Amino acid sequence: MIIHQQENECIWYDPTLVVGEPRQYFDIHFWHQQAAVTGSAKGRGITFFVRGPKMEMALRHYYRGGLFGKLVKDQYWFTGWEETRSGAELRLLAYLREKKLPVPRPVAARAVKTGRTYRADILVEKVPGARDLVAILSENSLLAHDYHAIGRLVRRLHDASVCHSDLNIHNILRDRKGKLWLIDFDKCQQREGEQWKEDNLARLHRSFKKEKEKRQIRWQPEDWAAVLKGYNHIRK
Known part of the structure; x- marks a missing residue:
């Protein structure tokens, strides 16, 4: 994984799967412009399925659940880039893949910091036909x-x-x-x-x-x- 870190943003991505500017991979409008949105699934938020240059992927924004989630929809307290929800999930997926567990291939993750909080997104492989x-x-x-x-x-x-x-x-x-x-x-x-x-x-x-x-x-x-x-x- 390559880590691209700025003062208020951190992006982790697999250079073998991400072609071009990694930031645009988290912009659903970019995928719509490419006519590459293949579907969606609704849970706590909406997961979009997009067709990338190497595979079909699932793009998910992190949302809070429960009662607190009705007050603060998608912001989390920032304690360091490695502790962000997106960064932690991406690392865990990579670890499980190393252990030969059948989990989606991690593609990229992003965290954007605003003040003392952050928002996050993750992009993983969509398992074909599952x-x-x-x-x-x-x-x-x-x-x-x-x-x-x-x-x-x-x-x-x-x-x-x-x-x-x-x-x-x-x-x-x-x-x-x-x-x-x-x-x-x-x-x-x-x-x-x-x-x-x-x-x-x-x-x-x-x-x-x-x-x-x-x-x-x-x-x-x-x-x-x-x-x-x-x-x-x-x-x-």
């Missing part, structure tokens, strides 16, 4: 070996000592070849110890149950046992 587990389970059931694979994926993440702070079935994707991916590593971090791993698994379990109640996804409580078998590398 859908989240909610979309998949809304149409079809998964087999035991699919749930084993989900458990193994989470175990690999935990073995890398990374806690996904929002581990839910919206953030687990499966592509056309059946490969699983993990996305959205905002506020995630490396941790020591073991207790957090159990809590992280419990969060994923609650996600299955929540979506079952909310959307009637094709998941049954007994399917969770298959996830745990995969997590614990139990083959029978």
